[in-house]
Amino acid sequence: MNATAPNKDNPSAGGIEHRTVSRVMSILEVVIASEPNGLRLADLPDMLGAPKSSLHGLVRGLVANGYLRERHGRYYQGPATSLLALSGQRIPAALHHSLQTLANAWQETAILATLAGESVINIDKVESPQLVRASPPLHERRPMWPGSYGKVFLAFMSSARRDAYLRRKHKEPSTQRRILAELETIRTSGIAYNKAETVPDLYGIACPIRLGDGDVTLALGIAGPASRLEGRLEEVGQGVLEAARDLSTAVVEKQDD
Structure with a gap:
């Protein structure tokens, strides 16, 4: 009982x-x-x-x-509170505009995701005009690893919180070492990739939106078929990184007004 x-x-x-x-x-x-x-x-x-x-x-x-x-x-x-009554109109205009600009620039689906506890949640998107395109669901919790957005959140998470997550979710020492090595590369470059690790033939690219000194809880990115993204990952990654940095600066400046 x-x-x-x-x-x-x-x-x-x-x-x-x-x-x-x-x-x-x-x-x-x-x-x-x-x-x-x-x-x-x-x-x-x-x-x-x-x-x-x-x-x-x-x-x-x-x-x-x-x-x-x-x-x-x-x-x-925290970001998860918005999920209790989330609608498209609640996404700030600057964030949605960045998605629209990315989607137009690369002709792929642009996505805004947030960290909620140990889950990744897509909160807004602008889909590619291409017939074959990524169409991820919104407002559903997904695991952090090995998605590109989850990789971003783990890479810029406090070491104590990150290590606690790895101990619970990825217990093999060899797996932990592999993940930590990739996260270090992401911290240095600011760009995370998911090369068909979650969905076959689907690539994802994500970059952090930095709003202060704490953990990153928002990320911006692109998803699309491997056939279109594989040969231009670096180029698209730099475009997403630039957009995320510009957006981070704009949001912080607005908060300081």
């Missing part, structure tokens, strides 16, 4: 579960309301009427699943 399920021997268990849900939602509400300044963990007990010890684990869980993000000891809304 589940010890936390409400029953005659444990009449308060349901109340404990309800209290946990209430606290999680309250944390999200007060942190979102605090934007753009964010909140410290020390701010939460007084605001929510709960002890810091009971909130700390909940906050860590929300960060791990992408619903909050932490930067310099303050907590902010």
Whole structure:
């Protein structure tokens, strides 16, 4: 029997579960309301009427699943919160414009993806006008490895978080060494490739959108048939990298206004 399920021997268990849900939602509400300044963990007990010890684990869980993000000891809304009520109109115009520009320039599908916990989620796309093209689904969680976007997020993730992920998901030491070597190359170049590692005959190229000193949680990229991309990977990669850098600068400057 589940010890936390409400029953005659444990009449308060349901109340404990309800209290946990209430606290999680309250944390999200007060942190979102605090934007753009964010909140410290020390701010939460007084605001929510709960002890810091009971909130700390909940906050860590929300960060791990992408619903909050932490930067310099303050907590902010994470990318996964937008998935609770996401629509195309919620994507900032500058981001969608970059996708349109990339798709027009390379005649391939341009994609914007976010990191949510240990998952990659496509949140916007502009499809190629070509008859044969990549058409990835939106708003679905996908594993980080070996997708090009997941490679970007792993490459620019804190070493502690990255290593914890590898210990859980890729336990073979030889596999870990191979992944780490590729991630180091991505950190140096700023470009990640997926050469038909996820879907046969489909290539992906992704680059980070850098919005500060913390982990990268947004990436921009191109996907298309191997027959069209194989011979121009470096050229397209540099184009995506330039677009991602320009977009990073534009978004940061807007946040600073």
